[in-house]
Amino acid sequence: MTMSYLLVDGENIDATLGNSILGRRPHPDERPRWDRVLTFTEDTWGQPAKGLFFLNASNGLPMTFVQALRALGYTPVPLSGTPDQSVVDMAIQQMLEAIRERDDDVMLVSHDGDFLDSVTPLLDGERRVGLIAFAEFRNSGFHSLISRGMEFFDLEHDTLAFNTELPRMRIIPIEEFDPAQFL
Incomplete structure (x- = not known):
């Protein structure tokens, strides 16, 4: 049975959230609820997902966070x-x-264009490949991969990973436009 691998570039998400959206270090209640992202991946593709959260521990291991991730x-x-x-x-x-080398699907959580060369060969028509990011901050190189089957999901609006609404300038697809939001 195939499964989904959920690869989380936590540093990239944290930096984008803090520097580009909030303009400051996020408060704990403004961070993604990572369990919702894992559940979203499983529900969206209808199969088990293995969540791998990559951390730079060069200056030590944040044990409280590591324990929370495990939980x-x-x-x-x-x-x-x-x-x-x-x-x-x-x-x-x-x-x-x-x-x-496997038949599994992969969902990447990052905005980073450094992954384009590694993601592109996965778009072989046999597996599902997705990117979860803040749409307005994902590297523009990912856009050309839509025609090859790459799926995109917004970290806030699709996964519902946040408890509070973020102060984002979201591009609204016309089919989702609601004039009442602006009245």
Whole structure:
């Protein structure tokens, strides 16, 4: 039986949330509810999902967060390296390459264009490949992958991973436009 691998680039999501959306470090209640993202992946593709949460632990392991991730059903992947290494990106790229050898589906949670070269070969017409991100901040290189079968999901609006509405400027598809929201 195939399964879905949910690969979370936590640093990328946290940086986008803090720097680009909130303009400050997110408060705990403004962070994604990661259990909802895992459930969304399972429900959307109708199969079990293995959540892998990649962490840069070069300066130590955030044990409270790691324990919380485990309790939510994720496998934390703590990594270390030199300051000039993007260990999370390196590990996710290696994981995407390893998944190529399997029949499983993959859902990536990131905005990072560094994954384009690793994601593209997965779009073989045999597996499902998805990206969960804030739509307005995902790397524009991902857009060309729609025609090859890549699916996109908004981290806030599709997964419902947040308890509060984020102050985002969302591009509204015309079929979702509701004039009452602006009256």
